[in-house]
Amino acid sequence: MRNFTCWLILAAAAPLLLAQHEKDGKDSKHRFIGDPVAIEAGRKLFANGCGACHGPDGKGGRGPNLRERVFWHPVEDDTLYNAIQKGIGGNMPAANLPEDQAWQVVAFVRALTAPAIETPIVKGNPEAGRALFSGKAGCANCHRIRGNGGGLGPDLTNIGGTRALPQLREAILDPESIGAANYRGVEVAMKNGQKFKGVARNRTNYSLQLQDRDGNMHLIKMHEVSEMKLSDGSPMPRNYKDRLSADDVDNLVAYLRDQSMRPYSRDKK
Ligand code: HEC
Ligand code: HEC
Structure with a gap:
């Protein structure tokens, strides 16, 4: 009788427990994800085991760039873990690391692209x-x-x-x-003697929008320009x-x- 009640309770609780587990599985991350110590450990493992192909800082080489979002598509942490452990096709060898170390590498790879605000930092004082x-x-x-x-x-x-x-x-x-394509420094002298300095936004052969230091936009028509100097890159020092x-x-x-x-x-x- 005692056993029977016990089973009844379990049977009633099981769906609840399952639901709870599913919910956890969706939102919860491995404890190393976003953990600064794990990320640091992962950085070293990555430099040794992955850097030869992906570059020591993940910017790519024989293997793809793991940092630029253009080359990046969303992958689940588990998928990343499996790719690292088992390799990818014939192109990337299996790492076969101890589980903790593999998760440290996942944490590092994640931190390469996760918004900074989601990555705790160990160094630096914001004030x-x-x-x-x-x-x-x-x-x-x-x-x-x-x-x-x-x-x-x-x-x-x-x-x-x-x-x-x-x-x-x-x-x-x-x-x-x-990429500074949309922020090239520019100096313009107009035929009427006016001068502008700032960054060139939305430049065509006929006009450009010049944004000055105060953030004001000036529409510059090229046929009114007497001289224009366009820098190679942005004015960021x-x-x-x-x-x-x-x-x-x-x-x-x-x-x-x-x-x-x-x-x-x-x-x-
Ligand atoms: C021998 C070279 C090599 C090594 C070592 C290597 N990779 Fe790769 N990796 C590749 C290549 C090549 C690809 C592309 C595979 C493909 O798409 O078929 C790849 C793909 C990946 C991808 C998927 C990228 C994407 O956009 O889908 C990830 C993530 C990755 N590697 C992480 C790692 C990590 C972490 C390590 C170290 C544990 C590592 N790799 C070691 C060559 C390497
Ligand atoms: C003379 C103007 C100038 C100064 C001074 C300057 N920047 Fe910039 N910065 C720019 C411009 C223009 C861009 C956009 C073009 C580019 O990416 O180079 C930029 C880009 C950036 C970006 C990238 C923004 C993005 O959307 O990815 C960051 C971050 C940044 N600056 C931080 C700083 C910090 C921190 C300082 C001071 C240490 C600084 N900048 C000083 C002009 C400046």
Whole structure:
């Protein structure tokens, strides 16, 4: 009799337990995903076991670039795990790592593309970054965050929600690596003597939209132009690598990471 009641209770509870499990399975991630220590461990494993084909920083080589979203399609964490462990077709060898290490690699690969705001950081102080941004580093001359700053460069109010951590770092240290097609520096002298300076947006053979430092757009008709100088790239300074210390860069990245339209608390994973 006792046993029987027990089974009854189990039978009643089973569907509930199953439903709960399914729900967990959908939203819950492996504990290493987004965990800074696991990501660091994964970075080393990746450099050793994957870097030869995918580049030490995941930018590609014999194997595809794992960072650029254009080449990236959404994959479940489990799929990634299996691809790493078992290999892909004849093109990518199986890694056969101990389970924990394979998940560390998954966590690292994820962090290459996950929005920065979802990746906790170990280094950098956002408050110090904020001071640099609007002070010594001069970023606010060109970038606006929540309404403050210049209009020459893109608005960075939501940059932590749209770019991954490595992209934020690279934007500062290696601006040429980020596509600047729509932000080439331009200086224009008009036939009527007016002069404009800024970035060229939406340029055609007949006109261009020139965006100045204050963010104002000027429609420039090419037949009214007497002289135009177009730079090779964007006006984003190329020398931050030399001007900023490693700590400065960490602080700036930490500050940019926090810029997101999504509500977020720093303690939450
Ligand atoms: C010998 C070279 C080589 C090594 C080593 C290697 N890969 Fe690959 N990887 C490839 C190639 C080639 C592809 C493309 C396979 C295909 O699409 O058929 C690939 C594909 C992938 C993909 C899928 C990319 C996509 O957009 O679908 C991921 C993720 C990946 N590799 C991660 C890793 C990780 C993590 C490691 C280390 C544990 C690793 N790879 C080791 C060559 C390699
Ligand atoms: C003289 C103007 C100027 C200054 C100063 C400047 N930037 Fe930029 N920045 C730009 C322009 C223009 C772009 C867009 C074109 C490009 O990507 O190069 C850009 C791009 C970026 C991006 C990439 C945005 C995206 O959507 O991916 C980030 C991040 C960034 N800057 C951060 C900074 C930081 C941090 C500083 C200060 C250390 C800084 N910028 C200083 C003009 C500037």
